[in-house]
Amino acid sequence: MSFSIGLPNLIIGLRESLEAGLVITILLAAIRRGTGDRRDIAAIWIGVVAALSVSISAAVVLTAGLDALPATGQSILSGLLGLLAVVLVTRMIFTMRATARTMKRDITEKVTAGAQLGTAALMLTAFTAVARESLEATLFLWTASRQTGDASGALVGAVVGIALGLGLAYLLYRRALSLNLATFFTYTAVLLAVVIAGILAYSIGELQNVGWIPGRTAVAWDVSASIDASSWWMAIITALTGIAVHMTVIQVTAWVAYLVVVLWCLFRVPASAPAADGEPSRFDAVARRIAGGGKVVGALILIVPIAIAATVATLLPKSVSTESTVTVADGSCGADAAVTSAGAHTFTVVNKSSRTGEVTFEDVAGNILGEIETLAPKTSAPMHASIPAGNFRFHCAMAGTAPAYSPVIAVSGVDDAPLPTPKAPVSDADLQGPADALRADVLTRLSALHDASQALAAAVASGDTAAAQQRWRDAIWIWQQSSASYRAFGELGDAVGGEPWGLPGGVDDPSFRGLRRLEYGLWNGQSTEVLAPIAARLTTDVDALRAAVAAHDDRVALDPKDIPLRAHEVLEEAERHLTNGFSDLGAGTEYFETDAMIANTRVVLACLEPLLTARAPQLLAQSQAALDHLQQVLTATARTPQGTWLSRHQISPDQRLAINAALSSTLEVLAQLPGVLEPPLARTPGGN
Secondary structure (H helix, E strand, C coil): CCHHHHHHHHHHHHHHHHHHHHHHHHHHHHHHHCCCCHHHHHHHHHHHHHHHHHHHHHHHHHHHHHHCCCHHHHHHHHHHHHHHHHHHHHHHHHHHHHHHHHHHHHHHHHHHHHHHHCHHHHHHHHHHHHHHHHHHHHHHHHHHHHHHCCHHHHHHHHHHHHHHHHHHHHHHHCCCCCCCHHHHHHHHHHHHHHHHHHHHHHHHHHHHHCCCCCCCCCEEEECCCCCCCCCHHHHHHHHHHCCCCEEEHHHHHHHHHHHHHHHHHHHHCCCCCCCCCCCCCHHHHHHHHHHHHCHHHHHHHHHHHHHHHHHHHHHCCCCCCEEEEEEEECCEECCCCCCCCCEEEEEEEEECCCCCEEEEEEECCCCEEEEEEEECCCEEEEEEEEECCEEEEEEEEECCCCCEECCCEEECCCCCCCCCCCECCCCHHHHHHHHHHHHHHHHHHHHHHHHHHHHHHHHHHHCCHHHHHHHHHHHHHHHCCCCCHHHCCHHHHHHHHCCCCCCCCHHHCCCCCCHHHHHHHHCCCCCHHHHHHHHHHHHHHHHHHHHHHHCCCCCCCCCHHHHHHHHHHHHHHHHHHHCCCCCCCCCCCHHHHHHHHHHHHHHHHHHHHHHHHHHCHHHHHHHHHHHHHHHHHHHHHHECCCCCECCHHHCCHHHHHHHHHHHHHHHHHHCCHHHHHCCCHHHCCCCC
């Protein structure tokens, strides 16, 4: 437990309990100065207790419901409730700013009206006022504990804050303390706004993780390799502000925008005027309609929330997750691991060793139910798993050491909720088939490129620029389907399709050659004498690359483990170099080449289809649908009815944005493929 984790909850607990405490004390004072009837005072306390019971019931239902959900459902619920907490607490900030000066008068008027209606109205007044504050606090505290992952620290902070708030309310009631409530609520609102901005960023991150909000791969920063997220100072920053070691662009944008808007409104926009004296609220009308119920209303206020909470808890799946700690140390793996029964389980995996590694939870056949891909020394991370009855163990693959296993864990019991099928680990042997299939396709493409380069050389030598430009388009189309993205073929690939950026002489550098060099010359009026030797050498370079691919040369990156990466790297290259015009040296074929790279991605996906069908058929279908949508947008936007491809300068900015949006959304889907098909570290040669 860290004190820093409790600070945000202390702030919200202080504010909400002070607000609720002020309401209670003003109600009691008004009754004592008015009727003084003990039954009226008892009615107020019944309303308070009922409100607290509703809040506690809500917290129990939220926690039980969350733990009964799978990991995806947990992220969705946490994200949506976090956004709801942002809305409610933001509303509370501005409501208290507007009503702090007139709170006592407003509540006293309600008490006077309630006394005329009977104890039911007084009870409902107390219940409504306290329930609003306590439910807001419950939702915020629940979300904050999910954000930090430390329920005990969040609880301690909340308890301390609530105690301080109630203490302040009591001192104000006894007139032992003078406090300018408007000033107090304004300046604590600043601190609260920073905390809520962090909750907003956290909620967006949860929804990005499940694909409900785009931009998961658009990272603003990731300093996890250099900053320990569990260090005391980083824990304080994250707890108070929500700023983490890894944040997306959308998270950062939302964080900044929220603070700017809220602080501007807080200090620059005048507070709205409270309701005019005697103006009835909607609550007053409701109170008058139900006040005639007397004791029946009081009983319902107490019984209904408890009955609803009990019913919901009963109907929830019984597979409530349990939690336990699993320790990885030098020479041991999960010796303390324990699972009491089948169902959802959360392990906190603590790496006390001196090495980074991968930890998986699997059955004795090696099928994976949960995994942490990278666990740094002296850190911990949660692992969620839905566990059926059977025998299981932890598998630790720490860098530089032999794989280690925990003792076999026998799990008994029957879980009522459907459990996912364990994911069979992917091995190098599994990826060898797709690698061989892709290599065969590359060789076919390079053979076609050999013929196209010869035709290009002949056209250049003839001096027919138009014919040479068409032969160049034929060649570049084939090249962009050969899986050459991200310099997969190294220097041999650079000789065929490398770009001049980074060379000392740029486009005039003597080492710049290949298709891009010919593009520059053909579209910038260079002579046949200059270009003919370059075109002739292209065929030689293509043949050298083809021979290296056929010979499994180490200079050519077609390692089986790299094949899943090709599924998204091909179009990622298009996004980085083509659609923004970075690679254009005059031909204006950005979208023409992107279309070829879509075809290349389909080839890679077809090579991986057997593995994806067995492990992630839904992701395979989503990937194919995303490629279909991208190609449809690209063709409709950048290709004429006659079949001519336009350049990015020949379409409007809105059309370019439409293509970029379709490409980005496709990459969001394809980026999930490597994670599904990545061989566990412990099962790859040299992975130890």
